Amino acid sequence: MTRWKSITVETRREAVDALSHFFTEHGALGMAYDERLFGPDGDPADPLPPPEEVTRLTAYFPWEADLHTVKRDFLDFLPVLARSFGAEPGAFVSAAEITDFGWAEQWKEHFKPRRIGRRITVKPSWEPYSPAPEEIVLTIDPGQAFGTGTHETTQMCLQLLEEAFAAVPAPRRVLDIGTGTGILGIAAARLNASFTLGIDVDPKGVEVAGENARNNGVEDRFHAATTPLSCVEGRYDLILANVLAEILIDLKQEITARLEPGGTLILSGILSEKGDWVETEYEAVGCRLAGRKEEGQWTALLLRREGAPA
Ligand SMILES: C[S@@+](CC[C@H](N)C(=O)[O-])C[C@H]1O[C@@H](n2cnc3c(N)ncnc32)[C@H](O)[C@@H]1O
Numbered sequence: 001m002t003r004w005k006s007i008t009v010e011t012r013r014e015a016v017d018a019l020s021h022f023f024t025e026h027g028a029l030g031m032a033y034d035e036r037l038f039g040p041d042g043d044p045a046d047p048l049p050p051p052e053e054v055t056r057l058t059a060y061f062p063w064e065a066d067l068h069t070v071k072r073d074f075l076d077f078l079p080v081l082a083r084s085f086g087a088e089p090g091a092f093v094s095a096a097e098i099t100d101f102g103w104a105e106q107w108k109e110h111f112k113p114r115r116i117g118r119r120i121t122v123k124p125s126w127e128p129y130s131p132a133p134e135e136i137v138l139t140i141d142p143g144q145a146f147g148t149g150t151h152e153t154t155q156m157c158l159q160l161l162e163e164a165f166a167a168v169p170a171p172r173r174v175l176d177i178g179t180g181t182g183i184l185g186i187a188a189a190r191l192n193a194s195f196t197l198g199i200d201v202d203p204k205g206v207e208v209a210g211e212n213a214r215n216n217g218v219e220d221r222f223h224a225a226t227t228p229l230s231c232v233e234g235r236y237d238l239i240l241a242n243v244l245a246e247i248l249i250d251l252k253q254e255i256t257a258r259l260e261p262g263g264t265l266i267l268s269g270i271l272s273e274k275g276d277w278v279e280t281e282y283e284a285v286g287c288r289l290a291g292r293k294e295e296g297q298w299t300a301l302l303l304r305r306e307g308a309p310a
Contacts, residue, residue, distance in 0.1 A: 004029075004098040005065050005244070008058045009074065011090035015081055016057060019090065022077055023059035026070045033057040056093065067095045067246040094228075095247050096201050097269075111148050113137075117162040120187060122149035125215065136190050139215050140181050145205035147180035152295035153242050153268040157184050160266045160293065160302050164238055165191040171238035175199070175258060177251070178243040178269075179224055182209025188238070189218035198224040199232065229254045238264045245274035249281045256285045261307025264290075268300040275299035 011019055020031045033055045061067065071092060081089040113123035115135075122138045123129050131137045142148050149155060161184060164171055172194045176185035179198030186209075188196045196218075200206050209224035229251060239259050241248055248255075248267050259265055265287060270278050272294060279289055282303055291302035 003063045005061045005063060005067050006058050006096050006098055007061070007067060007070055007074070008056055008093040008096070009090050010054055010056055010093055012085060013053045013055055015085045015089045016055060018081060018084065019057055020059075022074070023057075023070070026059075026061075026073060027065055028059040028061055030060045031057060032060075060098075067244070068249065071095060071246075071250070094201065095244075095250055097244050097247070098202070111142075111150060114149055116149055116155050117159045120158055120162060122158075122183065124148070136187070138183060138187055138190065140183050140186070140212050141208070141215070142181050143204065143208040143211075145181045145200075145202065145208040147183040147242075149183060152298045153270075153300065154183060156293045156295055156298070156300035157240055157242050157266055157268045158187055160291065160300060161187055161191065161238075161240065163291075164264050164266070164302075165193075171236075171264065173234070173236045173238075175232065175236040175239045177229060177239065177241040177255065178247075179209050180205045180242075182212045182222065182224055184240045184242065185209065185222050185224070186213055186216050186218055188240070189213075189222040190216065193238075194221065196222045197227075197232065197236075198222060199227050199229060200224070201226065201228075229258075232258060234258070235260045236263065238266070240266045240268075242268040245270045245278050248278055252281050252285050256282070256287060256305060259287075259305045260309060261305055262309035263305050265303040265305065266300065267303065268298070270299045270301065272297055272299045275301065279303075 111124045113127050113129045115121045119136050121135055122140055125139050125141050174188040174193040174196040176198040179185050179200045182198050185196045185198035198209050203226050206224045206226050213219045213222045237260050286306045287303040290304045293300045
């Protein structure tokens with residue numbers, strides 16, 4: 001399994017070489033750009049017709065790269081680019097992490113039924129299992145998506161999720177950002193959320209999450225989509241996001257805007273040395289720390305949005 005990080009930007013075609021050079025100097029290992037996304041029909045997520053000759057450039061970085069610095073330097077670089085290519089030469093689109101399972105399937109050997117929290121057990125479909133009466137068994141086949149419950153960041157989310165559903169009133173509407181296999185969203189549905197939306201930038205993950213939802217009998221209450229967070233409507237009682245610290249910080253305003261006042265936010269995927277940084281950034285947008293978990297090199301934060309519940 002290989003893990004990468006990526007940054008995607010929009011730019012005009014004539015600036016692609018300059019930007020490729022810029023990202024290479026910042027440690028990018030490869031670049032891809034896709035003009036089809038901005039073909040004659042435009043980007044489906046964008047209601048306005050796109051300008052001509054705009055492309056979307058994705059730069060791929062090693063796992064250790066600091067995307068926050070790369071993004072900041074990219075924004076600083078735009079005025080320089082504008083001097084050569086004219087006004088508005090580009091815009092930041094998204095930062096993401098990518099898990100590449102390759103063709104090897106050795107991980108299957110390590111994926112056994114595993115109890116997480118008080119009542120939840122995660123297992124793959126090929127492992128037989130006889131649950132105790134109060135147990136909630138999630139059958140998760142990962143395909144090429146992240147999220148088998150073997151990773152600490154997922155386990156801490158499941159534990160905090162279980163605690164959130166033990167509270168009164170329990171959450172009803174749940175948003176799972178970076179759903180991967182759908183494991184967290186499906187767990188929320190099994191814990192009785194009435195509506196759960198799982199979103200992911202990776203269409204493969206969304207496909208896998210949909211299949212897992214059907215296998216767990218929650219397809220009426222859990223929906224997976226590639227809808228960008230900026231296009232997600234409505235507010236949620238509980239939001240989960242197990243993505244890297246830099247991405248969490250990048251999305252802080254969009255995430256909190258979709259959280260009900262008094263609502264619960266579970267953030268994971270944070271390297272422990274970045275835990276305080278994420279906490280401070282979320283406090284600045286009206287969230288307060290309500291709990292924290294540490295496992296190995298990872299931290300998960302439980303936050304509440306200020307304000308009284310409706
Ligand atoms: C660490 S995995 C988490 C999977 C699962 N939720 C879990 O907890 O095991 C992170 C997922 O977030 C997705 N992702 C990364 N950046 C994202 C972004 N900006 N918006 C939505 N999804 C993103 C990745 O494609 C990946 O599936």
